[in-house]
Amino acid sequence: MKMKVIMVDDEILALEHLKSLIDWDTLGYELTGCFTNPKKALSFAIENKPHLLIADIRMPIMDGLELARQSQAAGLSPRIVLLTSHKEFEYAKEAMKLGISDYWVKHETDAPTLARELERLRKELLDASEVRAAVRKQLLGELLAGRTLTPDQWRTIAGDRANAETLRLLAVRKDKPLAVIPEAAAFGGGAAPLEPGPPEEAEDEDDCLAPVASLVAGDAVCVLLAMRGTRSELRARERLHAVADRLRAAFERLNGGRASVAVSSPVRDWRKLPEAYAEASRLLERSAFGRYGGVLFQDDETAPAAPQPDGRGPDAEPHLAALDEAVRRRDQAAAAEAINRLFASLSAAGDLAALTESCRRLVATLNRLGAEGGLPSVAQSWNEGRIDARRWMRPDDVRAWFLERYELALNATGSAAAYSRKVRQALDYMRERYAEEVTSDAIAEHIGISKDHLRHLFKEETGETVLDALTRIRIDEAKRLLRDGSLKIYEIAERVGYRNGQYFSQVFRKATGMNPLEYAERRE
Template sequence: MLKAAVFDDEFIVTEGLKKMIDWSKYGIELVGTAENGTAALSLFEECKPDIIFTDIRMPGIDGLQLVERILSRAPETQCIVFSGFNEFEYVKRAIQLGVVDYLEKPITISMIEDAINKILEKIGEQRMISSLKMKWESSQYELLQKATLDLVQVGSEVLPKWKEHFGEGSDQIIAVTVIAASSEEFLIHDNPSYRVVSIRNGSEYLHFVFHYNNDIDDLWNQLLFLPEEISYHVGSGQTYFLISDLSKSYKEALEALKYGSFLEKNGWTRYENVGSNTNLPGEALEQGEEIIFYIRTGNKQGLLQQVELFANELGAENLNREIAEREILKLVYLAMEVAKETGGDILKIKQSNYLPHVEIKEKKTKEEMLNWLCSQMEMIMNWTLDVRDTTKHAAVEKAIVYMKRNMNRDLTLQEVAEHVGMNATYFSVLFKEEMGLSYIKYVTKLRIDRAKALLKEGNKVSVVSEKVGYHSYRHFSDIFKKHTGVKPSEYKDSV
């Protein structure tokens, strides 16, 4: 409901308009009256009416001064003035101020009702225009959001189109930064030094920050002083000085967000703290890959040797604590990811929750950190071996039953591993440990043994080939001869 107020120093006018006009019929509530300009201004400040009826001549602040002050504070207010003096200068001044109507006293009910209808019509037009403007702005922003995603996914070829949607200010951009969050609760406050385009993309909430100057402290301060009790993750990419590098910052922000989420570390994670380290020696990187290989293959002795080599390489480098800590944690968490291939809950490796990123902070020197690394890797290896021992037999047994039932078709390692709920690489290692043969060799053995039995029963070679999963007769014949020394037809004739 709209609100209205009447200001006039004549009691008969204010009381008459209060009682003689059915305000509710027009969807209006009369919130008050005042007999002088000072009281009228106070009433306006308190009630914020949408419509003002005011006399020009009042004690204190006159009507035109009052209208001027009101419209300077709330330009959308609809004002109607009336006066007993039909003076051109008053009318001219009222029109300049932007009043809706100028009524000459004595005021009649029909005059007020006509003025109200005029106001309602104008308010309706303004609301329609405002609604259309909002829809247009929303549509334009959606186009900008799409163009921004295209810019990071397609590249510079869509830059002209993106600039068109970005509009004024696109040529003033000197740097770009991308922030990714796991929750819509995180917002970046507006700032004259940058413009933000925010987009929800799947489960991520992306904020593309386009800087107009080199001062990015305000942005970082918003991240640095995030409330401690937040329950979401925020990842930031690096700031780049070419719009064409927006995709780099975008990928970095997602990686930082993913890393922070994996660590269950609420708050801000910078890509600089998790990104690639060009200072790390190549030997250490290679040894890191070897460590992962030994965990997968269950080679504890090989693992411990490689961890020691990795620690020696890392210790010999003049790396600051942040880089050393980051690389050690990356290796530990990568080892944990490999350990998760067992299907067990690696986070329950200790009695309490296992939080390496907390434990490493307690180490004061690089030597302590490296000793801690060795102990963690051995602990993860021991846990992995224990889980393997308890799950290996049942998983392989289940796999063999499935393989025997489906040997008449192409049967991949990935399919069988998924059937038993394991990572394919991990399953292949377990299978060889348990059966003494690789997956491929065992499948081949199953098929050849089954082919022998079918040939003994008198089945045609072509039929046997299909039943054991070889849909090329020649390929079946070659494989069969390689494993038995004779062709399928010769084997059939010999039994």
């Protein structure tokens, strides 16, 4: 961090001498302005807000003490150093009343002395900056938590942006899998996220978008922005979206995975920020119903579906009852239809609690069904690392996962099951581990038969080779991800078990008659 410096002395030679004594940049300083006119220096300081102001005590028009007084009156708080040709104790006493303790005698200020003093000042400025930042974070955290703050405390948080026309609160959080089972709710939890640096201030002649403060709040990072101008609402939204997207990208680089950013409604009274925080938090919780890994505006939210009379939200009971009946009859088509109708209802309502409860019911039925066929429970598969959490990120992902698992369980238990137990176990293994490097040796070892026996048995019962079946499973999942549209092709290749994107494209073309990009474009 460079410390901005303004120097003021009515003697131009004194200014040039001080500038040339040392390499200011190397010491961590930026000389933003040198003035012989104190009034011009004051105007420049108000505009540029220096960290350090070095001024001669004796100057015409306005002396150094008056410059210090007017700087403080303008709301500036730079560290002030006064220069003089000799020690003037009356001036020094007055300076102390203004809180100025740095007092340099010109003829005693050589290069080593100046460098030493600037190094000391820089350390003190950095220490003071860290303390101020910590206080601002603490106060902002208390404000967002609902504590009543005084106007002075708000000014401590916002500084010269305390009177901003409009505020926006951004909250960014790592995307988490839906709580299909309770264990998934804690996935990726634990350590607080790393906080990216504040976004850069964007300003032109019409409007301004500037960071005010930020903090880590639970598993999210909150950034408060000040806006003014906004002659064009569309332009303001575009700029806000760009800032939010850069924040999301920075958060992802620091913390890994995908993240979503919630942008609150405009806030025109800082006392309403707790409501904006609650709003952004709710939006993040509902992010699974939006675009995975994106920027979510509260302005875009539509009213949620009206709750049922008993307060349960969308009525899932008819669809769950239909699924129970289909499972009883071992009717795969009817089971799939019931699951599709259930998730269509849940997604339309956007009710996270109803989705979680429905998943709990689906898992319970699935576990009972799977136990009849000797399949592991969902929790067991999760604990053994056989479920990719990325398949539970959105309702449509979960729907596809349940369809697959119910098909597998019904095949394993129904009277219409066409395959032997060993072949079903092999298929189960491939469906669970297709994203890994799956080999016939690994499958055979897992189900307890030789590789040759596996090949013969699998081909005899299914009519295809183990590799053909694995490829089909991978391509089916790739198609789903391409239809989803939230991942790049090389990311999809990695997710379905191909480490080489070019080879993935070749396999995909062979299986579908088109390359992945063509498939994605035709589905848009």
